[in-house]
Amino acid sequence: MKSKVKTYLTQTTSAAPLAVFRIGFGLMMLYGIVRYWLKGWIDTVYIQPKFHFKYYGFEWVKTLGDYTYLLFLICGLSAFLVAIGYKYRLAIITFFLSFTYIELMEKTTYLNHYYFISILSFLMIFLPAEKYFSVDGYRNKIQYKNIPKWTTDSIKLLIGIVYFYAGLAKLNSDWLFKAQPLKTWLPSKYDIPFIGESLMHQNWFHYAMSWSGMFYDLLIPFFLLYRKTRVVAFFFVVFFHVFTRVLFPIGMFPFVMIVSALIFFDADLHNKIIDSIRKLLGGFSAKAIETKAVYRPKNRKLVLSILALFFTLQLLIPFRYLLYPNELFWTEEGYRFSWRVMLMEKMGYANFKIVNGETGQFFYVDNQDFLTPLQEKQMSFQPDFILEYAHYLGDHFKSQGHKNVEVYVESYAALNGRLSIPFIDKTVNLYAEKESFKPKHWILPFNDDIKGL
Amino acid sequence: MIKRIFGVVIVVLVVLACTESDDTGSGNTTNDTFDRVAMLTNIADNIIIPAYQDLDADLNTLVASKNAFITEVNQANLETLRTDWFTAYKTFQAVQMFQIGKAEELFYKDRMNVYPTNTTLIENNISTGNYVLSNASNNAAVGFPAVDYMLYGVANDDVAILNVYTNANYINYLSDVIDEMQSLTNSVLTDWTTNYRNSFVVNTANVASGSVNKLLNAYVFYYEKELRAQKIGIPAGVFSTTPQPLLVEAVYKEDNSKELVLEALNTVQDVFNGKAYNSSNEGESYKTYLVALNRNDLVEVINARLDVARQKVQALNSNLKSQVETDNTKMTEAYDALQMVVVSLKSDMLSALNVSYVVDPNDNDGD
Numbered sequence: 001m002k003s004k005v006k007t008y009l010t011q012t013t014s015a016a017p018l019a020v021f022r023i024g025f026g027l028m029m030l031y032g033i034v035r036y037w038l039k040g041w042i043d044t045v046y047i048q049p050k051f052h053f054k055y056y057g058f059e060w061v062k063t064l065g066d067y068t069y070l071l072f073l074i075c076g077l078s079a080f081l082v083a084i085g086y087k088y089r090l091a092i093i094t095f096f097l098s099f100t101y102i103e104l105m106e107k108t109t110y111l112n113h114y115y116f117i118s119i120l121s122f123l124m125i126f127l128p129a130e131k132y133f134s135v136d137g138y139r140n141k142i143q144y145k146n147i148p149k150w151t152t153d154s155i156k157l158l159i160g161i162v163y164f165y166a167g168l169a170k171l172n173s174d175w176l177f178k179a180q181p182l183k184t185w186l187p188s189k190y191d192i193p194f195i196g197e198s199l200m201h202q203n204w205f206h207y208a209m210s211w212s213g214m215f216y217d218l219l220i221p222f223f224l225l226y227r228k229t230r231v232v233a234f235f236f237v238v239f240f241h242v243f244t245r246v247l248f249p250i251g252m253f254p255f256v257m258i259v260s261a262l263i264f265f266d267a268d269l270h271n272k273i274i275d276s277i278r279k280l281l282g283g284f285s286a287k288a289i290e291t292k293a294v295y296r297p298k299n300r301k302l303v304l305s306i307l308a309l310f311f312t313l314q315l316l317i318p319f320r321y322l323l324y325p326n327e328l329f330w331t332e333e334g335y336r337f338s339w340r341v342m343l344m345e346k347m348g349y350a351n352f353k354i355v356n357g358e359t360g361q362f363f364y365v366d367n368q369d370f371l372t373p374l375q376e377k378q379m380s381f382q383p384d385f386i387l388e389y390a391h392y393l394g395d396h397f398k399s400q401g402h403k404n405v406e407v408y409v410e411s412y413a414a415l416n417g418r419l420s421i422p423f424i425d426k427t428v429n430l431y432a433e434k435e436s437f438k439p440k441h442w443i444l445p446f447n448d449d450i451k452g453l
Numbered sequence: 454m455i456k457r458i459f460g461v462v463i464v465v466l467v468v469l470a471c472t473e474s475d476d477t478g479s480g481n482t483t484n485d486t487f488d489r490v491a492m493l494t495n496i497a498d499n500i501i502i503p504a505y506q507d508l509d510a511d512l513n514t515l516v517a518s519k520n521a522f523i524t525e526v527n528q529a530n531l532e533t534l535r536t537d538w539f540t541a542y543k544t545f546q547a548v549q550m551f552q553i554g555k556a557e558e559l560f561y562k563d564r565m566n567v568y569p570t571n572t573t574l575i576e577n578n579i580s581t582g583n584y585v586l587s588n589a590s591n592n593a594a595v596g597f598p599a600v601d602y603m604l605y606g607v608a609n610d611d612v613a614i615l616n617v618y619t620n621a622n623y624i625n626y627l628s629d630v631i632d633e634m635q636s637l638t639n640s641v642l643t644d645w646t647t648n649y650r651n652s653f654v655v656n657t658a659n660v661a662s663g664s665v666n667k668l669l670n671a672y673v674f675y676y677e678k679e680l681r682a683q684k685i686g687i688p689a690g691v692f693s694t695t696p697q698p699l700l701v702e703a704v705y706k707e708d709n710s711k712e713l714v715l716e717a718l719n720t721v722q723d724v725f726n727g728k729a730y731n732s733s734n735e736g737e738s739y740k741t742y743l744v745a746l747n748r749n750d751l752v753e754v755i756n757a758r759l760d761v762a763r764q765k766v767q768a769l770n771s772n773l774k775s776q777v778e779t780d781n782t783k784m785t786e787a788y789d790a791l792q793m794v795v796v797s798l799k800s801d802m803l804s805a806l807n808v809s810y811v812v813d814p815n816d817n818d819g820d
Contacts, residue, residue: 187746188807190486191658201486347804349796364691366682380800412796419750420800 009304011149012294014267015132016274018152019085022129023277024259026083029095029117032252033076042068045109046102049372051392053107053385056435061104068105074098082124085134089125096121107385108378112341113253116162123158123310126303127151131295133274144295151297154307155263158314160221165318165339167217172343172452174329175214179206180416181345182213189247213342216240224264237261248342324439329415330446332382333439348381348413348423352390354397357404357429365393381413383424383443390430407431418448487745488737489657493664495727495736497650503730504547504720505642511541512635519631526618528611535604535706541634542597542703546716547730550675553667554653555644563592564637568683569700570598572606579626586633595630598703603627606705659808666808669739673798676721681791684714685766688777689784696784698777710773714766718791722759739802748805755802758794765790 036042046052046068054061064071075098081091100118103110128147130136137143174180183206190196199205216236223233241254262269297303321334328335329344355362367376370393379385390407398405406429414420421444424430428442515537522530549562556562564587571593578584578594586595607623608614617623645653656664682692683702690696703710723730727738743752765787770776777784 184805184807187486188659190489191660191663197486345804345807347800349800351792361694363693364686366692410792412800414800414804417748417805419754420796 009148009150012146013149013152014270015128015144015147015295016267016270017263017265018127018129018147018155019132019134020270020273021152021155021260021263022085022088022124022134023083024262025120025124026079026081028252028256028259029079029099030076030083033072033079035252037069037072037076042072044372045374046105049106049375051370051375051389052105053375053379053388055104055107056384056437058104061101063105068102071098071102075102082129085130085136086139088130088134088136092121092124092129096125108375110336111251111253112337112339113250113256115337117256119310119314120155120158123154123307126306127154128295128297133277138289142290142292144292146294148295148297148300150304150307152263154311155260156221156225157311159257159260159263160225161311161314162339163217163221166341167214167219168453169318169338169340169343170210170214170217172450174416174450175210175343176452178416179203179210181343182206182209184345184417186247192246213240224261227266230264234261234264326439326443327446327448327450329450330413331440331443332384344416346381346413346415347377347420348411349420350380350386350389350409350411350424352393353408353410353426354393354402355406355408355429356402357406359404362408370396380411381423383440384435386411386424387430387433387435387440390433394431405431415446416450421447487742489665489742490654492727492737492739492742493654493657493668495729496668496724496738497645497654499729499731499734499736500724500727501548501551502642502645502650504544504551505638505645507730508541508544508548509635509638509642511537511544512631512638515541516631516635519628523618523624523628526615526624528615531604531611531615538597538600538604539703539706539709542601543712543716545597546713547720549679549717550672550720550724551668552671552675553664554649555641557671559637559641560589560592561637561641562679563589565596565634566598566702567592567596568598568601568702569704570594570596570602572602575599575602575626579622582622582625584626584629586629596634599630600627600634601703601705603630604705605707665806669803669806669808672721672724673803676798677795680714680717680721681788681795684717685773685784685788685791688773689781689788690777691785691788696777696781698774701773701777704774707774708772711766711769711771711776714773715763718759718763718766722756722763725755725759739806743802743805746805751797751801751805755794755797758790758797762787762790762794 046063047065052063075095078091078094078098081087082095096118099114099121103114103118128144128151131144131147133143170176183203186206186209187201189200192200220233220237220240223229224237226233238258241258244250245254318338318340321328321338324331324333326333329346350367352365352367353362354365367379371379371389379389386409390409394405394407408426408428409424409430410426411423412420413423423444425442425444430442433440433442515534518530518534518537522534545565548556549566552562574591574594578591584591584594603623603626604614607617618627653664656662659666661667683700686692688697688699688701701707701710702713722728725738726740727736728734729736740752740756743749765783769783769787770779773784
């Protein structure tokens with residue numbers, strides 16, 4: 001076993017796939033930043049709100065006001081430098097830090113694929129993605145044809161985890177036996193050409209989509225790994241993501257996954273891609289560059305230990321929900337960072353009550369006074385948002401001179417086509433509750449059973 | 454070859470998944486796709502347009518009785534004018550929620566029913582005689598609440614009120630405000646009948662500008678902010694530290710402000726059930742839409758909660774101002790009952806119909 005691992009770690013592979021991945025990743029991220037900017041979301045998400053929801057442990061992350069644009073500029077620029085491979089290590093570290101900082105500024109916009117990009121860019125810090133076909137190589141007049149196999153494999157493993165865990169998360173009774181939430185979502189896509197009026201409301205179609213989605217997620221990493229099935233699998237990748245792009249507003253995610261899946265292909269394809277980029281660039285490679293056979297990382301041991309720790313965490317974090325007693329979809333304790341994508345149609349309504357603990361006098365809060373519509377929507381059904389907002393309200397009214405401030409919430413939530421039921425215990429003063437990793441005892445029971453992982 | 458085999462395997466798996474799903478289904482079969490054009494047509498032709506026509510007629514009557522009053526200021530003409538004003542105000546409750554199309558463009562409800570009305574602004578307009586009623590800055594000095602003030606609140610008793618109208622400035626302002634209400638309503642109605650109706654009923658795209666979305670958003674917004682909060686919640690003081698009896702609708706007439714709430718609530722339920730404005734016929738609406746999505750459970754809950762809310766409102770003193778002043782608990786109970794409907798509309802119905810309530814400005818992977 002040990003020798004097998006040792007042999008594996010000495011194996012090498014072409015540097016071309018990782019170089020192409022670097023270029024694709026950098027360009028997509030650049031496009032993603034520009035897109036976000038042009039849609040005006042920097043303003044509406046990061047600058048306009050009076051109050052920002054923060055991840056537990058990252059409350060110190062401050063929003064930057066108008067400097068947020070500068071942060072996006074840095075992020076976009078570093079993505080471009082990653083693409084061309086100029087001062088790669090510095091560029092990818094800058095990208096990782098700036099992108100992650102952006103995400104940490106506001107929890108409301110949490111998306112699995114933003115998290116994916118964050119950890120992928122972290123992983124890329126340790127990979128020799130600039131050793132082939134890069135400006136760095138051109139400037140140093142040296143490039144390497146081959147790199148250790150584990151470097152490209154680590155990206156495949158991460159992509160594999162994303163798919164496979166997304167598939168595992170679909171092994172639940174709502175998804176498989178009630179076809180929820182697709183049964184709620186698909187009929188509203190009635191205005192899609194051709195299939196809108198014919199398929200989207202069909203019961204069998206909801207089940208077909210649910211089950212094939214589950215099989216797709218569980219199996220696609222293996223079909224991509226296996227050479228003989230790779231082309232067909234890639235065809236499925238394209239079809240699946242384009243189709244979901246048509247159905248749902250999932251932004252960059254489909255393209256990120258399609259381009260990322262190219263890493264599974266052999267070097268032939270990547271060399272062809274590099275050749276065509278070379279042709280596009282014209283005289284770029286005119287200067288003679290020394291090409292060495294194999295690049296061997298200097299801090300191999302350190303890097304391998306970091307990656308081992310990284311992947312151990314990646315494998316474990318999605319299962320942390322097992323440490324919590326109640327229904328995951330209801331409490332959302334351990335829900336994020338686990339590749340649970342498109343699993344819930346959850347809507348809530350939260351009405352906050354500010355009480356003077358001594359006199360019992362109270363009044364209700366108009367959420368619109370404090371939150372953007374997007375924030376209010378996300379807050380209404382996620383307990384950690386509700387708690388954080390309750391504290392914000394408590395602090396706000398305390399600073400306004402209100403005495404003995406207690407904050408209560410009357411809230412309801414509806415999950416996957418069930419009627420809404422009371423969500424948070426309205427007798428608990430949330431202002432006195434602290435955020436922690438412990439189970440939140442003030443979430444009311446779900447009174448139903450969603451079986452499965 | 455092997456490539457093909459695996460291709461076939463995947464296809465088979467997908468097909469298997471489909472057939473298997475039919476066996477494991479919970480028995481819920483969604484019916485044929487819901488006819489949204491029929492729903493929009495029913496709501497437009499049998500609810501919205503007849504309501505506007507009724508209001509238009511009421512306002513024509515109001516203009517006539519106002520003309521009679523300003524020609525001859527006397528108690529009898531004042532009484533007629535007051536009656537016609539309140540009749541129109543009740544009818545207005547049936548259209549306020551349709552803040553779409555021309556109404557949205559003209560800021561119709563903001564120019565018809567902003568209360569509390571700003572008496573200082575009104576008196577200032579009257580004394581200077583220098584005003585543009587269509588100006589947004591005058592929204593709190595026009596519409597039904599301004600007329601409320603001018604017919605009931607401008608002086609202490611009827612003798613004094615009639616005396617006020619010996620001043621031509623008051624006559625002019627009253628006349629201008631009522632004429633403005635009539636002409637505004639008429640332009641909204643005309644737009645519906647000549648133009649908007651036809652584009653409205655076919656614009657079924659599930660986008661922010663689609664008719665289903667706009668109508669539903671206006672409906673839920675109206676119910677939550679204008680019916681539940683403004684008519685009951687704010688006067689009952691649920692958003693403030695103390696009750697605010699002076700913030701009820703029709704505060705100067707005061708003796709029958711409850712009727713306006715009941716009218717509004719009835720319209721909300723009628724629209725939900727697709728019940729025609731002029732008859733008891735029911736057509737396609739949110740109710741049948743939810744039924745088509747197998748959400749009969751939700752239909753029952755919503756109607757039951759609306760019924761409870763109506764009972765709670767009916768239990769109130771017909772004078773909401775004095776209800777707040779004497780026994781505010783009943784008001785907050787009514788508020789709580791109205792609130793339960795918001796829960797059903799916002800967290801259940803919007804979710805079930807999957808129409809975004811706010812224009813979702815962001816990517817979403819449904820996590």
